Amino acid sequence: LMVWLRRTTHYLFIVVVAVNSTLLTINAGDYIFYTDWAWTSFVVFSISQSTMLVVGAIYYMLFTGVPGTATYYATIMTIYTWVAKGAWFALGYPYDFITVPVWIPSAMLLDLSYWATRRNKHAAILIGGTLVGLSLPLFNMINLLTIRDPLEMAFKYPRPTLPPYMTPIEPQVGKFYNSPVALGAGAGAVLSVPIAALGAKLNTWTYRWMA
Secondary structure (H helix, E strand, C coil): CCCHHHHHHHHHHHHHHHHHHHHHHHCHHHHHHHCCCCCHHHHHHHHHHHHHHHHHHHHHHHHHHHCHHHHHHHHHHHHHHHHHHHHHHCCCHHHHHHHCCCCCCHHHHHHHHHHCCCCHHHHHHHHHHHHHHHHHHHHHHHHHHHHHHHHHHHCCCCCCCCCCCCCCCCCCCCCCCHHHHHHHHHHHHHHHHHHHHHHHHHHHHHHHHCC
């Protein structure tokens, strides 16, 4: 019974933190849902999303020691964001008003790096962190290309919570100016590794706290 309770508590803990990290992601800036300022903030978005994902996902993956936990974590974030998307839709906004970020494939690569190296923590940090940073901008750009023009959405349906100074300004450059995918992937790959190491280190602090 105690083993079952401990395991259940672990996974409930993951659910709580995944939901909270989704809220942090949303509140980090309106562009995080990235229909409004998508093309102008894509690099910043990529860095914030890859680091936000990797720190929580690797923490819980190493905490449970089970490959697949990272994907579980990303799935909860995705479901929670779809709930938010549904809430906006219910208020009368169009389906494309909010675009759900693509976290799951990158989390799967993190799980894969941990599983393929026989649960090697350092490989998960180095290889997994790099893969998350490299892949997330690519998956998100593919996702963005499937929706209506984000700038059109921004001007046509302004968010009621946006202060006037955050009103979107149409950029004078093209969508792929300076390749935001390459910039986001490069910066994300570099930054996701130390952030993954931080996520791994959080386990040490957690175990001390539990003791």
